[in-house]
Every structure is written in structure tokens, then in C-alpha cells.
Amino acid sequence: MATELAAGLATVDEVETAPRPGGLPLRRVWAGLWPKLAAAALLLAVWQAVVWSGWKPDYVLPGPGPVFKRLAQDFANINFDLGVAITLRRALIGYATAVAIGTVLGIMVARVAVLRKAIGSAILGLQSMPSIAWFPLAILLFGLNETAIFFVVILGAAPAIAGGLLSGVDHVQPILVRVGHVMGARGLNLYRYVILPAALPSFVGGLKQGWAFAWRSLMAGEIIGIVGHQLSLGQQIQFARDFADAEQLLAIIVVIFVIGVVIDSLFGILDRGIRRRWGLFGEVA
């Protein structure tokens, strides 16, 4: 009789467990996509409406039509594409360096009590500092070149990345650390198997914020500093202003915006994937 009862209860247990997130992949992609497309359409409509209102003359504020036509021409121009490539390369190198520095710094500050007391709060302070404020100093230190730009990008992104990791490590549930101890994970093993995976959601949050800071700092650096006569996006935007070429200016803004949004949404996918796996929320609405 006990076994009958047990068998019956096994099904109760099964029913009580949370359902796995499901649904057709295509439908889910569409469900995530359409609000964004609708927002973009609305934005274009407002832009066009402002242009039609005649608030500013066409040569100062052109409408979406001419700007996108110009954008198509731009992409056919090898120098423009080269500019996009230069900017993306700088973003990639600067960001990758910031990730490396931020991660090492975060782990060291988390591990070493003296370091934490010394620079733990400095990392938080650096996060709220607009990194472009370092640019004049960077020019004095390194000259007006790519190194100065990288310096600013890294100072913008690394503290956010270190901060994300640090707060993740600090907020690991104490019971998980105790379980790790009981299972025999000490020192580095405890970090490898328990603390770092537990800190991952917060670390990815830091990576995402770090990217936003890196991208901002890079644009600011490129607009202010003309480096090696290279046609980076930031410089092209500055030239467009100098020549009062509003169509070109807006076309480049669209490119900068789209790159930012695409990379941000990649982080969003990563972030949601991790949070779902970690059980930090149930079903995604």
C-alpha cells in the first residue's frame, strides 16, 4: 500500500514542477521583434512629421528619405566603410582590453582584503566619472593618437566590468559557499566551481554596462581627437558638421545608433539566457 501511495505521489511531484519554457522559436523571435520594429517606425514617423512641419529648413534637418538614400551611397563608398571598420576595430580592441583588466582587477579586489579597502570604493567612484574627462590628460600622456583613445575607452569600461564582478562575488548566497566548503572546495576551487558561476549574472550586467561606456567614450574621443587622418566614424561626423552636411551627419548618427543597439541586444540575449538558466526569473513575458 505504501508503494501504491508512493507511485501516486510521484505524479503529483511531477505535476508540481515548473514547466520548461517552450513555444515555437520563430514565434518567440517575432514576439520579441515586433515592438522594436513598431518603435522604429514611430520614431521615423515623428522625424518625418517634424521635417514636414517646416520647423527647420531641409538643409539643416533633412527627412528620413534623403538621409537613408545618403546612407546607401555611403555604404557604397569604400572610405566610409573603412571608417566604420576603423571605429569597430578600436571598439573591439579597447573593449577587449577593458574586459581583461576589469576581470583581473575585480577578482583581485574581491580576493585581497587590503586591495578592497584601498581601491574598492575608488572603482565605484570611477564608474560614475565621465571618462572623456580623462582625454586631455591622455593626450598629454600619449600624444594625440590611438593610445590616447584606448586609454579613455578602457577607463570608461574597466571600472564597470570590475564593479559588476565584485558585486556578483559579494552577493553570492552564503549557503552556496558553505555547501562548497562541505563538498571540499577550498581556495581556487571554491572560486572556480561556486563563487564565479554564482557571480556570472552580475558579471554579465557589468560587461553590458562596460560596453555602453566603452562605445560612448570611443565616440567622444573620436569626435574630439583627430588621429592620424583616419576617417573614423567620430571624425566623419565632425567633418559633416564642418561642411554643414546635415544629411551625412544624420546618416552617421543612424549608423552609430544601430551598432549600439545591435550589440546591446546581443548582451540582452546573453543576459536573459543566463538569468533563465540560473532561475532568476520564471517565464519571460
Next chain:
Amino acid sequence: MSSNILQLGAGHAHGADSEEHSLSVERLSMAFPHDGRLLVALEGVSLEVEQGELVCIVGASGSGKSTLLNILAGLDEPTSGRGHVHGRVALMFQEAALLPWLTAAGNVELALELRGVKRSERRDVARELLNRVHLKGFERRLPHELSGGMKQRVALARALAQDADVLLMDEPFGALDAITRDRLHEELERIWSETGLTILFVTHNAREAVRLGDRVLVFTSRPGRVGHEVKVDLPRPRSLDSPELAVIAGRITDRLKHEMGVVGGN
């Protein structure tokens, strides 16, 4: 191949030296600084558990039961006296405390990995251990996809994966509903009799203690010490609802109430 790893204690529990205590605590005291005063959680606790014995500690909350288990698990150092566990020790908490990013099998496999089990064997052993706690087919589930009872089963499988000689359990079924708890009592009893594990089980529920224990140690509160010992001679498996069990549990509850009354009267 993997069976040698799964012979949990079946061979070594009743080893050559049956006089050997699996666990012994001698005049152990523990005090914490708390609000500027010294809070004595445990005072002069002495107890012994034989190999293969299942002993329950029952006491009101704040009687230092968890503190004792933490010391025995090596997570804390006592202020004075000593607690000694012969062999490996595993600890289960009221929360399952599974690593949320690992599947049920992954959690068990990690315990195996940290114990040094070869990669090629881990998967099979984990599967077998989960099978043992009736979680066949749930290997790939993540903790948040499991019910409370199933999580505790995974935690039990993980504790077994540590190949411990002594299993310390800190109110492991306290947060579960009555029916699930009942089933887990049965399974724990079955695994205990199969493996010959030594178990020290802490609870605040006198019936649960009498349901499971060979002996029940009644803890006094503030400071905690062993106030009373009850030997339970009822045949196994016992029913939580049997009148004999209720009588013994009732006596223990009376003692606990008396204890709390004394504390309250101060």
C-alpha cells in the same frame, strides 16, 4: 566499474572495530559575541554516535543544534571542547542549497568531481545516485524546475555522492509539506539501512525524531546541552501516526515545553 563507488559504507560501516564511535563530542562549548554580550550557544555538550546509528537531536529553535552540526562539519571552530567525526562528513541543510546553474545530475557530478572521481565514471554514478532517490528521468532538470521535495532528494543524492561515513542533517525536511516529508522519511530510512551510514539528524519536531531515530537526544535551550536521552525501541518502519510513536513523542514534547517554560520564566 562504478559499483565500487556506490557501495557506500556497505562494506566499511560495520568494519573490524565495532566499538569505534563514528562521532563523538566532548564537553563542547560555543559562544558568540552578540550585541556586545557573549551569547553561549552550546555549553558542555557531550554525545556519542555509534557507527551505523541514526540519532536525532530535538530541541527548540535557538538551542544551538545547527551550531553543533556546523562545528562537526568543520565549518566552525568550537570555543572549547571538541567534536570529532570518524571519516568523511556530509551536511544537508533545511534549504537544498543546490547550485542553481547546474542540472540535478550536474550538482551530483560536482560532488563526485571534488571527491576525485574520474570524469568517465561521474555520469553513470550520478545517474545511479539520482535513481536511488527516485529521480530517474529528472537528471537534466535545473533546480528551479524541481519541486521542494525533489530538490531535497537531489541534495540527498549529492550528500551520498560525497561518499561520507557520517551524514549530518539540519532540519532537512522542515520546509516540506507533510506528505512529501513522509515519503522522504521512508527513503532516508531505506538508504540508511542499505548503506550503513551514520546519521545525526536535527529537528524541532518530536514526532519526526521518534519516527527516524534509534535514539533521540533532547536539547535544552540557551545554552544548548543534552538534557535527556530517549531510546526508541519501536520496530521499523514506523508510522508517524502510530499511537506508540505518539506517546513517546508526547513525552519529548512535554520536556521541550518544560524547558521553554523554564527559559521563559527567567
